[in-house]
Amino acid sequence: MSADRQLLFGVYFDALRMEDVIARCRTALVTRSRMLLGVLNAAKVVHMRNDPLLRNSLIDCDLLLADGQSIIWASRLLRRPLPERIAGIDVFEGLLTLAHREGRSIYLLGARAEVLAKLQDRLSERFPGLRIVGSHHGYFQASESAAIADDIRASGADMLFLGITSPKKEIFLSAYGGSLGVPILHGVGGSFDIMAGLTKRAPLRWQRWGMEWAYRLLQEPRRLLGRYLVTNSVFILLTAREVIAPARAFQSTKIATHPTPIGSLRH
Template identity: 70%
Template sequence: MQAQRQLLFGMYMDAMRMDEVIEHCRTALITRRPILLGVLNAAKVVELRRNAALRESLMECDLLLADGQSIVWASKLLGRPLPERVAGIDIFSRLLLLAHKEGRSVAFLGAKPDVLAEMLHVVARRFPGLKIAYSHHGYYEAAEAGQIAAGIRESGADMLFLGMTSPKKEIFLGSYGASLGVPVMHGVGGSFDIMAGLTKRAPIAWQKCGMEWAYRLLQEPRRLWWRYLKTNTSFAQLTAREMFHPDHPFLAGANHRVTSGSPMLPDAQLRSIADD
């Protein structure tokens, strides 16, 4: 039975729990029919209204899930509820466990070379014997993307994880995902940094009450306070507008123009935005 989809902020989102997501991925591995996972948080809701590449790539996802707790809260407030937050880092961990248990191979793309190397060491310790078919850092030139895609395709990996910020990871998946021959593809944002121990994740109690963003803010207040203020304010405005004037679904290839009611963030604040 197909999970219910909810139209939120012009995007169709899948009302699924974590176990359902993992089961869909297991089916993709068995049938070799590719599944592209996408996640949506407050920052992306704001950015996709003016970034056509990001918007198109999200629309191409087979599953679009609520990475941010703010999305779940907004869905319930708007009467189109999503059952729970399905965070990208948690999907990442669960899929690594699945690959380890079932002898599947994985590929990694993203992060700085030293961070990627440390993450690979951590993964090897946590999942001894895990088959790593391919890895490449995320600081490559645009002209190299095709060559990297070819390397992933030739590796025969069962799963691909992209540890890059938005919209770079969505653009790569949108451009090359269909040609990679990888059954499970997932853009995990800053999860490589977390797995490598470079970024400390909030305690479970903070996560459950939707305050993971505040925990990160306490760690880096100078760098993050203005970004979170702008993002949260813009998202709150969009949610309020959605209550009275719900967005029509975005159309693939449509030239969506931002109106005065669509707040947006400056480019510099969205290049390295983290999942909320």
């Protein structure tokens, strides 16, 4: 195993810092090779054990990063340390900065049409001259997926950012990701809403303390409290199990994704 990878919870994390991630993405742009980015937090560690589609999507990533302070704490406890938390939204911003600086083009897929419009306005203000060569909202039917993939392919985009949830993102990428011709593929989850100014991210101090999850909980306690209690409890148990008997690396499994209806993809 490479010195910059760590096996944790059955998957290989890339033990990199943010500057290393952006540098590898730049190399992928220069060589026109695929760089599928994945981010993993405690919730995904829990859910991937019973979700083969999610698990396969993580195994298939070219870079798998720890987007969750609990992953970092666990890696240190397990003596397989990862250097720092790398949030998906921070990678998104870093890649936008790279695209702006080097004249690279981007495509945005996801969110509601009005959110997408606000996002593009905000990005144009923040990164004047940024090449947004295409976009499509995330609420489309499965029958429209092939046409959207064709539009992405025809755009010649250097980077594709997907603001859609799992497993819909995984279904789309499984069906079309390999044929899009886009070097950088990054699922950014709810980052479209944050960068469009619709939701607030935790203050920088909270982020540094690894308490961004607590800030989200304060914003939506009714929706998130039960979920966090269950997920965090299971994650603690999985970490304890890792201390006693580290999980072997998961292997990709064959599953059919084409028959599964994508339905309305949302942010």
